Amino acid sequence: MANIIDLKTFTDSRGNLTVVEKVIPFDIKRVFYIYGVDDSVRGKHRHKKTLQAAISIQGSCRIMNQSGTGQPYQEFTLDSPSKCLIINPEDYHWMDRFSKDCILMVFASEFYDAGDYIFEPYEQ
Template sequence: MAYTLDLKTFTDKRGNLTVIEKVIPFEIKRVFYIYGVDDSIRGGHRHHKTIQAAICIQGSCTIYNNDSKTETKFELNQPNKCLVIEPQDWHTMYNFSKDAILMVFASEFFEAEDYIYKPYDK
């Protein structure tokens, strides 16, 4: 089941500094980011083994999650909130603001065989 983490943030008159240290629950093997998205839906898959941690570092987006038991929508609109997506979590990402940048850390290198595109039956 997907869940959110609060990232440690230091704020003063100069601005904000958010630290990602010792909170991601896996070794990071890949980092990618999604931006410039129109009204398309991204994702539409789950994994055999990859765990992901998603942070909307600018703007906002919605992530729909279904782990075969529970369906949840997460609004990512703060750069100090991180959504951990487990391998069994079938997810889509949509409703991107024009300025959205969604950064994702992954526990595995890209392998096409790790992706499962069929959603759970309802």
């Protein structure tokens, strides 16, 4: 089941510094970011192996998540660079409601593999 972790942030008169260190529950093999999104929905899949950690480093978006057949959808709003959503392989998810300035950065536990994707949603 997906969950939010709060990233350690240091704030002073010079601004903010957020640290991603010793909080991601996997070794990072790939980093990608999504930006410039219109009214489209992204994602709509789950994985066989890949864990992900998503951070909106600018702007905001919504991530909907379902962890299995019969499970209710969870709704997460990523609207701060100090929030990190951990998405497990079994989590069917999609991202929408991107603000015009949103930059969604994602850390992944695996290198890209088209065979790792499952596009069928769970039954309700």
